[in-house]
Amino acid sequence: MIEAYEKDGLLTVTLNRPDKANSLTGDMLSELADLFENADPLALVLTGAGEKVFSAGADLEEARAGLATSPLWERVSGALAALTCPTIAALNGTLAGGAFGMALACDIRLCVPGASFFYPVAKLGFLPQPSDPGRLAALVGPSRAKLLLMAGAKLTTEEALAFGLVDRVVARADLMAYAEALCAPALTGDTANVRTIKAMVG
Template sequence: MISAFQQDGIEVLRIERPEKANSLTGAMLARLTEEFDRIAQGQSNAVILTAAGRVFSAGADLDEAQAGLTTSPEWERLSARIATMPCLTIAALNGTLAGGAFGMVLACDLRVAVPGAEFFYPVMKRGFLPQPGDARRMTVLIGPARAKMILMAGARIDAAQAQSWGLVDRIATDPVAAARELAADCVGASTDHVMAIKGLIYQP
């Protein structure tokens, strides 16, 4: 349910469970972490995270959520791995982003979304806490008041509003193509140069 391939010097990881709105199981979270670990040990200067179908991810698989997935350490392990990658990481959001799937996206360096994408994280009404890293990274990106709008007031925002808030960096009908354009300079640079510049920029 996770595919991994390299094209034109860019690593691409794709969530492939469109029949379940790309909801995430514990095994999928672990596989994503393993793939990012593999990429971190190589010489790739950029990685794109995307998904199949019309939804990026609905968050945790419902059956596994009822069995305790929402409090699994795998969420934080994955987002921490992405946040410390020695290369440029871009989330190419092919559709709506919801719930715990926010973590991996917030941990990426850049985010590109299709115009029809929506963003919501309904932890308040469901009685769950967001992952600590999710709340922290969201606050760094959009500020405390807007983070409260999403996490506490249950705001459901569209791509245009997400961009105006700073949650999304670019809107494109083909987010993977747009992500490739953003990664082009990194692909043409040395790995040491990419790591040096990234090291100069604060990483939440």
Template sequence: MIRVEDRGAARLVTLYRPDKANALTQLMLAELDAAVARAAADGVSVLILTGRGKVFSAGADLDGMTQGLGQAPEWEVLSRRIAHYPGLTIAALNGTLAGGAFGMVLACDLRVAVPAAQFFYPVMKRGYLPQPSDPARLQALVGPARARQIILAGRRVTADEALAWGLVDVIDEDVVEATLALAADALQADPAHVRRMKAMF
């Protein structure tokens, strides 16, 4: 269950399952992948991922986990599509980020979080492997020792720690507005110029 809306040159994709802490089902992963693909095809310069309610995402839906969702290839497919998005991608984290939802957030170019957000990836205690690309992407942001703290030791990180570590770029109560402000130059630029700039990374 996701919702898609345009904010000028930006496209906002919202996880819309607040009663379940935006836990991701296999259908939601497919919907997200399709929404990202459509935004790329439409030439959207700035793609924003956010959530409804007080949690960005609790990760995988628990009922789905009993049916193999934890190791489904759709997680990595979605992360790869976001990582290769031709425009600017920003995660507007309206709350806590946990588990498999890390993949799509790590694949974004930038991350904005509310002050109350927490970050944890409890794959060790739950007996699952992280998504294949997540350790390298996390390590590139926070360094190897801190990446190991999050993935191997299951450390729960606060928003202030995440900012100091480089896991998030901005902390703000209104993450969508802060994200739009952060993307202001890209939103005003020619979409082809945004794509050329993104390709340099």
């Protein structure tokens, strides 16, 4: 359910559970954490299978059994954020719940038209992953972060772009090619220079 493919230094990771809205199980999170902790590609693109949802967050049955508050979420986003290469979230559809952590941990976020964004932890009685509020506020500002996290607001594609939550909206047919094109300087240029620029930006 996690597909990873590396070619010429570009690691593409796909959440492949479209029949369950790419919701994440504990096993999938463990696999992602191990993958990100041990990977050293020149660039990474994270995406989802299917045409509607990048990920709905936690698998519903496992969430009820405790996955919603598992430290695995933070382990995954922390490992992704720690990668020194450029990382791009190519959001093929809606981003919800705990899946926010992975997208927020990436350097760049792309999405397709019609994607929506919501993180209803307050409504569900949970806290967000520890690093998510800070990363979210850094992108959209404190008030808008509270709009998402405290009020449970649902953002449209246009709102997400205007807020700075996503960086570009790309036609579905062009999404992966566009993401790969953004990786070109890291794949064909001076690797050390690209990684130093990432470290300088923070």
